Amino acid sequence: xxKSADGVIxxxxxxxxxxxxxxxxxxxxYHNRVKDASAKSDRMxxxxxxxxxxxxxxxxxxxxxxxxxxxxxxxFFLKVSELFDKTRKIEARVSADEDLKLSDLLKYYLRExxxxxxxxxxxxxxxxxxxxxxxxxxxxxxxxxxxxxxxxRNEDLLYRRSRSLVDYENANKALDKxxxxxxxxxxxxxxxxxxxxxxxxxxESAKQELIDFKTRRVAAFRKNLVExxxxxxxxxxxxxxxxxxxxLELTQ
Numbered sequence: 001x002x003k004s005a006d007g008v009i010x011x012x013x014x015x016x017x018x019x020x021x022x023x024x025x026x027x028x029x030y031h032n033r034v035k036d037a038s039a040k041s042d043r044m045x046x047x048x049x050x051x052x053x054x055x056x057x058x059x060x061x062x063x064x065x066x067x068x069x070x071x072x073x074x075x076f077f078l079k080v081s082e083l084f085d086k087t088r089k090i091e092a093r094v095s096a097d098e099d100l101k102l103s104d105l106l107k108y109y110l111r112e113x114x115x116x117x118x119x120x121x122x123x124x125x126x127x128x129x130x131x132x133x134x135x136x137x138x139x140x141x142x143x144x145x146x147x148x149x150x151x152x153r154n155e156d157l158l159y160r161r162s163r164s165l166v167d168y169e170n171a172n173k174a175l176d177k178x179x180x181x182x183x184x185x186x187x188x189x190x191x192x193x194x195x196x197x198x199x200x201x202x203x204e205s206a207k208q209e210l211i212d213f214k215t216r217r218v219a220a221f222r223k224n225l226v227e228x229x230x231x232x233x234x235x236x237x238x239x240x241x242x243x244x245x246x247x248l249e250l251t252q
Contacts, residue, residue: 019207031113038106045103048095052088059084076250083246090239094232101228109217161206164199171195 059081066077171192178188 041103052091055088097231101224161202168195168199
């Protein structure tokens, strides 16, 4: 309840640092782009999975027809059924790789950008980030978990910075009132200086965290996209080596 009330208090405060204003603008655009890319990636992954399911149904039907008799047409059906089974496996692997290397990556950073966007904009509070990468191996999962832990620390850091900014501005107002009344000026000045130092220190930490996260984010996207491209090329080559000989055999 205390944090929720603080969220309302800090929501109307304009940031005094151009860096954080720029980050807020960037994160709004970045979040929308990642959200759109994530939705498109999910559709692409579902399309490949749907194609694999269709290949499976067609192959099963052809296999059923091919086992009805020992005629040439039935043998032809069996060969085509085998081809569909191979292409089904390739499409299924393509779908799984795209889901792992692209869709999960985009979903994770969609949550991260939402968390950072909320903190920078001070719109509301979030209690944590849950990661849904269920298909990754243990090493990849641990790496993602470290990023989640970082996201939680970063959320709290940016929240405390916003809270510190409010305290600093309140201290400035209190100092102005003390000077106007010529009462408790020294105490107000001391409080104002402490708030200023705290705000500057936490701003520096938050800025470095955002810079570090950008570096990690770019590295993660580059790594996954390069690996995905390599896998796509591998699957395309496998598909060609599978389909081309089969077509030649069927046409003979």
